Amino acid sequence: LARKSTINDVEHFSMFLDCNDDSVYDHWRVDHTTTIALVNRVKPESTKSTTFSNCFEKGSESWGRKECMLFSDIENIAEGFIQDDKVVLKARISVEAVDGMKKIVPYDFSQVHDSDSVTLRIGGENVYVSKGYLATHSPYFDALFFKDFKENSQFQIELKDVSAQEFIEFLHIVYPSNKPITVDSYKYILALADRFQVQMHCIKSFASPEAVKTIESTHEFKKFSDALKIALFKRVLALIKG
Known part of the structure; x- marks a missing residue:
């Protein structure tokens, strides 16, 4: 400076x-x-x-x-x-x-890791995730994998209207990879967090009130659900309180 x-x-x-x-x-x-x-x-x-x-x-x-x-x-x-x-x-x-610095721990979503894995087919690519882990953090995936949906008995499930690369970046936030949300990724990550109902989990990556306020001034903010806006507001309050 x-x-x-x-x-x-x-x-x-x-x-x-x-x-x-x-x-x-x-x-x-x-x-x-x-x-x-x-x-x-x-x-x-x-x-x-x-x-x-x-x-x-x-x-x-x-x-x-x-x-x-x-x-x-x-x-x-x-x-x-x-x-x-x-x-x-x-x-x-x-x-x-x-x-004391947290290191980014890369997670390879192109490989099957355990018996709990399920294949998400996204734009012609296979993305391997843990059903139990995603269901724990996301009511959307909990319903998709374990409720009365036909997909819960399938080993491969197709997700539509999403980019494979953007979804993988989103997974790095949900999984304990310590990968931060960046100015290049926050728009689509928050949109995916909204869609898949993991709002509170994803916004923990924002480390300052200013980072959240920057998002509020964008055009994309208007498209967010009330649940995501409330989650962002709560994150600002938590950061201010320290």
Whole structure:
């Protein structure tokens, strides 16, 4: 992060590094050494850099230098740091130790894993899932697999009007893969969570109220059911309360 800081009525150019600042977990740490450089576009040998080593952890997710250089020096074109109203920053980060970070555990839905598996046929592809696991989290799949539906005696069930790849990404959220919802995936994952009735389970992946508020401003939000909107609202309240 680069920003302007005022210290004793003097404006300085400041550079900071943030790490895992939206984590909902309390016990984690990252030891690192970082060099951040403000590149001189005219005289590379005059590039300004700062190096720091420290430990990021919950409550100390940001660290850097407030007084890297005078902001007036950057604004002075003759100094060579600014061109076309732009500056160039380079960062070299060396991570020395990591503790308490959850790792993404990939789950292969193209393989049969146990006797409880059932084949979901989606767009010509086979997706293998555990009937019991999905039924535990989803009333939709509980009814599909175990209630009075003809599908409950079938070993292969077709799901229509869904992309196989998007459904697999959705499964990574339902299963304990620790795979986060991203800006690229949240629209279809929430739509699938709504369709298959796993709203509360999926929205636990949102780690800040801001992430939920971003969704509320989208066109897709209007299409969500009342149940999903209520679940999102409850998630915001839980995050605010901490």
